[in-house]
Amino acid sequence: MKPGIEWRRPRASADSEQFAADLHAALSRAPKAISPKYFYDEAGSRLFEQICELPEYYPTRTELALLRAHARDMATQFGPQVQLIEYGAGALRKVRLLLDAMPRDSVEFVPVDISGPHLLAACDGLAGDYPGLAIQPLVADFTRPHTLPPCAEGSRRVGFFPGSSIGNFTPSEADAFLRLAASELAGGGLLIGIDLEKDHDVLHAAYNDAAGVTAAFNMNLLDRARQELGAEFPPDGFEHLAFYNPAYRRIEMHLRATRPLELQLGGETYAFHEGETLHTEHSHKYTVSGFQALAQRAGFKPGKVWTDENGWFAVLWLEAQDG
Template sequence: MKPGIEWRKPRATADNEQFADDLHAALGRTPKAISPKYFYDETGSKLFERICDLPEYYPTRTELALLQTHADDMVAQMGGQVQLVEYGAGALRKVRLLLDAMPRDSVQFVPVDISGAHLLSACDGLAADYPGLAIQPLVADFTRQHTLPPCARGSRRVGFFPGSSIGNFTPSEADAFLRLAAAELTGGGLLIGIDLVKDEAVLHAAYNDAEGVTAAFNMNLLERARNELGAEFPTDGFQHLAFYNPAYRRIEMHLRATRPLELQLGGEVYVFNEGETLHTEHSHKYTVEGFQALAARAGFKPGKVWTDANRWFAVLWLEAAGA
């Protein structure tokens, strides 16, 4: 750990016991489904970084362009002294565009992520590039109760949730997260990226890339189960499946059984029929107006909106109650 980074011990992390419990629950229900947060071990986090640079994957480059073009305006919404909390911080790539637009002594940065090793490595790189920046990484599941460090005197707390990650939540999960964020960002606000409804062909290409990186990212969940939990299953027993479900306005990712098979985990045996799937992720697509209504019900007041020329992606500013 380099100087300038204050380490905060995690209160709750996705350790092997929790992963095992959640995987047992996922395999025991019908249909089988598990949270996408288990994609993000060190290998999964690196694979996702590769996905973000793929030519088919438009969200990252589109959001980066919005941040680069409008960073000054976005920072102006935040105000002066800020504790900037990035939810699901990952590689800390996008936040740099905001930090470049902020006086170094006006921001206290708190990146929150479930993958500890990946987060701390990214913080080391950020500290080297931004000397003097106060960085307080927190390893935690940001969708559950967690304790943020206190704000510096005179600061207000602002959340940053880029990457359209909110789309990975079900509507009820999105509502729960927004309510949690509204409570801990009281007096501040939230800058959030959302993926917009668009042509299905664009979406299909983004989640079925020619290089197979997204497939490897999806399959890595099974590798984690094998390596960390001792799960046993045929090495060629599953394949990547991703498609757009118009009824829910979402992309769905699944691991599909290529034939009838058994998966053994912790003494339990789970049967898959041919074609049966483990649902690993969904990515909801929103309209700006629909998402603003969702945020308003959770306690936010809709503010400025920035979109690209194609209206493929949007970054929204939301004021928290008490601001």
């Protein structure tokens, strides 16, 4: 495998034009809702990395502890030669624990992320720390059709999807992603992190941190709309709202209007009444058996499972059946 970074930049689907179209659609529907993928511009990506360090935000440190304790066991599931694909790669922190457990010449790494500048900066850092590692970053929305680089002869594709990001999908979106992944990882497998059902107070604190970083992350969507799309709205017109919705077994994040107001975007005006929200994210919580059943319906065969002592988080290995 050729070492170094080979930069692949297809047309990104989350450019300003697409963002504008999706925001118009979000503001036109009832209730108003938009995909959380638009959080992740450069500023949003930096804020999310700060969230991961917060004392209230247990998922990152819990998953990291599982990876540190079990990375070698996880890597043995992959096979001797792999093309390792990280979906929603971000800062490339967790994958380092897997790479440390694998022979350097046995892996080609393909990080996929929607935020190009953030991804390239992370890859530069990774390349400096892992000389000789073949890295092919890909800017893409991994939930939509995309083209992966060819897999080397004798290798199989293994997906890595940490961070319980699957929880941000609706059940139908999760099913669609898992089916897409099962298809492109056929003959390999997927290592995925999921957040488990737990005490609601723990969940509430994780999304309403005392430092207000999660609130800033949520509000950054509006900042992006103002700066990138020229949206106009009262600067103090919205506030962060996050709560657990037991009917859907998920945390929800919203931007809530503090009073009756109008948001102007691209010549259109959208009215909000006091208390009306723009739903920006949800994070579903799973049981291990429930998620395994979902994955099995999508074409995976459930394998090993690693969980923490509190039963708060799990990392699952899923075999992707040959096509």
